[in-house]
Amino acid sequence: AQKVTQAQTEISVVEKEDVTLDCVYETRDTTYYLFWYKQPPSGELVFLIRRNSFDEQNEISGRYSWNFQKSTSSFNFTITASQVVDSAVYFCALSEAQYSGGGADGLTFGKGTHLIIQP
Amino acid sequence: EAGVAQSPRYKIIEKRQSVAFWCNPISGHATLYWYQQILGQGPKLLIQFQNNGVVDDSQLPKDRFSAERLKGVDSTLKIQPAKLEDSAVYLCASSSNRLAGGETQYFGPGTRLLVL
Numbered sequence: 470a471q472k473v474t475q476a477q478t479e480i481s482v483v484e485k486e487d488v489t490l491d492c493v494y495e496t497r498d499t500t501y502y503l504f505w506y507k508q509p510p511s512g513e514l515v516f517l518i519r520r521n522s523f524d525e526q527n528e529i530s531g532r533y534s535w536n537f538q539k540s541t542s543s544f545n546f547t548i549t550a551s552q553v554v555d556s557a558v559y560f561c562a563l564s565e566a567q568y569s570g571g572g573a574d575g576l577t578f579g580k581g582t583h584l585i586i587q588p
Numbered sequence: 589e590a591g592v593a594q595s596p597r598y599k600i601i602e603k604r605q606s607v608a609f610w611c612n613p614i615s616g617h618a619t620l621y622w623y624q625q626i627l628g629q630g631p632k633l634l635i636q637f638q639n640n641g642v643v644d645d646s647q648l649p650k651d652r653f654s655a656e657r658l659k660g661v662d663s664t665l666k667i668q669p670a671k672l673e674d675s676a677v678y679l680c681a682s683s684s685n686r687l688a689g690g691e692t693q694y695f696g697p698g699t700r701l702l703v704l
Contacts, residue, residue, distance in 0.1 A: 473630075502690030512677060514631070514695035521690065560630050564690045573644035574690055575621055578630030 471496045473563050475579035482551055483587050490546045490582045492561030498522075503537065503544045504562040504576065514560070520544065548584075556586045589614065592696030594680050600702045606668035609699045612661070613682030619643075620657055621693060622665050623679040631679055637663060670703045677701070 472495040482488050494503065505517040518528065520537050528535045532552075536545045548555055562576040593612040601607050613620050618639050623631035634653065636644040640660040648655070652671070657663040667674055677698040683691035 500690075504692070506695075511697075512700075513697045514679065514681075516692055516694060519690070519692050562630075573636055573646075575633035575636050575644055576623075576631070576693060578632070580628075580630050 471498075471501075471563050471565055471577045473561050473577055473579035475559075475561055475582050477582045478580070479583040479585065481585040481587060484553055485550050487547060487549050488551050488584065490548075490559050490561075490584065492544045492546065492579060494542050494544065494561070494563045496563060496565055498565045500565075502564045502574075504564070505535065505544075505546050506560045506562065508558040508560060508581070510557070517546075551584075551586045553586050553588055556584060558583050592680055592682055592694055594678075594696040594699055596699060597697065598700045598702075600704065601670055602704050603672055604669040606666065607670055607701065608664055608666045609678050609680075609701075611663045611665070611680030611696060613663075613680070614684075614694055617682035617684050617694075618660075619683045619691070620663050621681040621683075622655055622663070623681065623695075625677040625679055625698070627676070634665070667701075670701075672703050675701055675703045 474493045501522045503520045507515045525537050532549045534547045558581045560578050560581045562578045564574045564576050595610050620637045622634040624634050625631040634648045635655045637657045640657050653667055655665045677700050679698045680696045681693040683693045
């Protein structure tokens with residue numbers, strides 16, 4: 470069975486600090502996808518990144534960066550120079566995709582990390 | 589491009605009543621998902637549709653929950669009768685053609701249900 474663990478329930482930092490959100494996953498499949506979503510106070514889940522299990526390259530998008538390490542089953546998310554607008558709950562999620570077509574690929578989410586950026 | 593639409597946004601009912609939620613996915617998206625998010629937790633998949641067929645409903649409490657996507661476009665999720673523990677946000681998501689697998693899911697704004 471697949472599982473996603475986000476051990477940090479809440480993180481509070483001062484604006485402009487760097488912050489890393491941890492994500493550890495469990496799966497028996499060799500083909501899978503990892504995602505990060507942001508959930509601001511409004512409640513809507515906003516897609517941030519998708520990574521497949523065959524691509525371990527780290528990715529940077531503006532102030533956001535992601536570190537995928539299969540050896541430790543981790544997919545961590547770093548925000549550089551945090552801003553108040555980054556305050557939200559962040560979810561890591563896993564999908565065990567089926568290439569046979571028509572298979573189930575619903576997301577398994579972690580419990581989320583509540584990030585508070587103080588001005 | 590319009591996003592995933594859901595209605596109503598909020599609903600308050602008493603236990604044992606019935607309630608229905610509606611979702612219209614992003615145009616052209618073949619796959620539709622319903623998730624339940626209880627306060628303080630991550631979303632949990634309830635059911636997945638591919639066009640108008642059910643792909644996965646293993647976590648749907650079938651004694652009280654039902655869902656349909658008759659024409660392969662919009663979908664309805666129903667709870668009958670509701671229990672106090674059904675209080676949650678119900679999220680609908682959609683993704684495009686699944687030939688590649690693990691497609692990105694785009695979420696709607698959700699329906700907040702409070703059962704009294």
